[in-house]
Amino acid sequence: xSTVRVxxxxxxxxxxxxxxxxxxxxxxxxxxxxxxxxxxxxxxxxVDWAAGQLAARGIPLRPGPDTPHxxxxxxxxxALDAVVLDSYELDPAGAGALRAAGVLTLAIVDxxxxxxxxxxxxxxxxxTDLVVPAGRLLAGSAYALLRDSVLAARPxxxxxxxxxDRPTVLAFFGGTDAAGAAPLLTEVLLATGRPMDLTVVAGRxxxxxxxxxxxxxxxxAVLPVPPTDALPALIAGADLVVxxxxxxVWELCCLAAPSALVxxxxxxxxxxxxxxAAGLAAGLGELPALTASGTTGQATRxxxxxxxxxxxxxxxxxxxxxxxxxxxxxxxGRARVVDAVLDALHRQRLPVVRAVRPPARRW
Numbered sequence: 234x235s236t237v238r239v240x241x242x243x244x245x246x247x248x249x250x251x252x253x254x255x256x257x258x259x260x261x262x263x264x265x266x267x268x269x270x271x272x273x274x275x276x277x278x279x280v281d282w283a284a285g286q287l288a289a290r291g292i293p294l295r296p297g298p299d300t301p302h303x304x305x306x307x308x309x310x311x312a313l314d315a316v317v318l319d320s321y322e323l324d325p326a327g328a329g330a331l332r333a334a335g336v337l338t339l340a341i342v343d344x345x346x347x348x349x350x351x352x353x354x355x356x357x358x359x360x361t362d363l364v365v366p367a368g369r370l371l372a373g374s375a376y377a378l379l380r381d382s383v384l385a386a387r388p389x390x391x392x393x394x395x396x397x398d399r400p401t402v403l404a405f406f407g408g409t410d411a412a413g414a415a416p417l418l419t420e421v422l423l424a425t426g427r428p429m430d431l432t433v434v435a436g437r438x439x440x441x442x443x444x445x446x447x448x449x450x451x452x453x454a455v456l457p458v459p460p461t462d463a464l465p466a467l468i469a470g471a472d473l474v475v476x477x478x479x480x481x482v483w484e485l486c487c488l489a490a491p492s493a494l495v496x497x498x499x500x501x502x503x504x505x506x507x508x509x510a511a512g513l514a515a516g517l518g519e520l521p522a523l524t525a526s527g528t529t530g531q532a533t534r535x536x537x538x539x540x541x542x543x544x545x546x547x548x549x550x551x552x553x554x555x556x557x558x559x560x561x562x563x564x565x566g567r568a569r570v571v572d573a574v575l576d577a578l579h580r581q582r583l584p585v586v587r588a589v590r591p592p593a594r595r596w
Contacts, residue, residue: 237269237578238312242297242304243319244275245283247437251408252480253319254283256341256357259378260317261292263567267575274298274307275320280409282460299323301330308336314578317341318349321500325349337578339570341378344503352577355570357483358504359511359561371573377483377566384487384564386465391489392555394548398428399452400472402545405434407477408460412497414520416443418475419455421523421534425542428452432467436460473544473551475517478505483566486513489559491551493517493544513558515540 241261245254254277261271275297277283287294298307304327308316315337318328329350331338340351343358346365355371355378356363363372402422406414415433422431428451435441435457444457461467465488468474474490476482477497482504485492492514496505502519509516517523517537524530544550 237264237267237314237575238272239264239269239574240272240274240295240308240311240313240316241319242274242316242323244297244322245277245280245408247279247409248411249409250411250479251280251283253341254286255380255408256378256480257317257319258286258290258292259380259383259567260570262290262381263571265290265292267571272311272313280460282408282462286462301327305330305334305336308334315339315574318351321347335581337574337581339574343500352581353573357566358507359482359513360507371570374483374486374562375566376570377487377562378480378570379484379487379562379564379567380465382462382465383484386469387487387564388469388489388559391559392491392552394552395472396548397472400427400429400545401470402429402431402473402475403434403467403471404431404475405464405477405481406436406495406497407479407481408436410434410436410440412477412520413440414477414495414497415440416447417520417524418495418517419444419447421517421537422475422541423447423449423453423455424534424538425545426450427542427545429545430454430456432456432458432471434458434460434464473541475541477501478508482508482514483562486558486562487564489555491544491554492558493541495520495523511557511561512554513561514554515544517541 241257243253243257245251264271272293274295298304316331317339319341325348328338328340338351339353340349341355353369354365357377359374361372419433441457449455468488468490474492478494478501494514495517496502496519508514518533522533
């Protein structure tokens with residue numbers, strides 16, 4: 234069988250973030266391990282860390298076509314067998330155009346197909362209720378796409394219940410923190426008054442500058458760091474992680490990290506609610522409410538600080554979150570997705586067997 238060629242259509246940038254690229258990269262790693270040829274089609278501008286991820290894996294970056302015609306032309310030019318579409322911005326008609334051209338299409342979605350007509354849909358969000366034609370849906374956290382570095386750091390068991398006088402805390406909000414959540418949540422953490430060693434991933438220089446101007450209380454230390462390949466190790470070493478409710482949630486679950494989440498953008502809202510309701514992470518609220526002025530904002534921030542205070546002081550609560558999170562994501566999601574893609578390609582290539590009518594008998 235000839236080498237399978239797969240194109241990953243996604244973008245990353247200071248305002249878009251890197252979530253689409255990160256989960257596409259996880260899929261790319263699995264495809265490469267299976268002997269497939271992988272190329273990324275899209276814009277990766279202004280995010281050096283993201284570009285470095287591609288270079289480290291030897292995955293070529295091609296210009297990202299935005300129109301259905303452009304997608305089909307790129308698929309033909311690069312002899313692609315399959316295309317993975319992971320974008321909220323592309324013309325939804327692109328999936329159907331690729332299918333009509335004989336290119337297997339997987340659309341990665343978050344609760345909404347946007348009208349795309351794909352061969353397969355992947356919605357890795359917990360408890361998704363997406364409705365698509367039968368046999369086309371890969372649904373739920375069993376299909377979570379996780380990178381090699383995350384899988385390598387997965388612990389053999391959940392965290393034990395331990396009391397820690399000075400917890401190690403990690404805060405990060407996506408590869409670029411496009412919404413600027415880091416300074417605010419750092420302030421809320423410090424407002425608990427609890428001793429802690431707090432590492433904050435600062436996606437942009439201005440974020441690091443704001444963090445440097447904060448004044449920690451007694452026993453508190455704040456260390457801003459740039460986006461880093463060592464994030465899985467930082468997660469594994471933290472007693473508590475505070476993060477956005479985006480694609481990183483599945484990394485946190487796989488690593489059994491006791492976590493508190495913030496809903497940063499609208500398309501995270503439904504997944505945030507389900508994850509918090511299932512007890513996989515604690516909820517700190519939605520960013521607009523946390524940043525609001527007046528009594529509403531003060532009350533929301535006070536509630537978030539109270540939740541964080543409980544997590545910082547209760548080893549039992551952190552351990553319970555860790556156990557439920559680890560059970561929800563087993564780390565084999567990307568293998569299941571690639572199995573489904575390769576199986577669909579195999580079925581697509583099977584020759585059509587036409588029934589042959591026997592000749593009429595002569596009496």
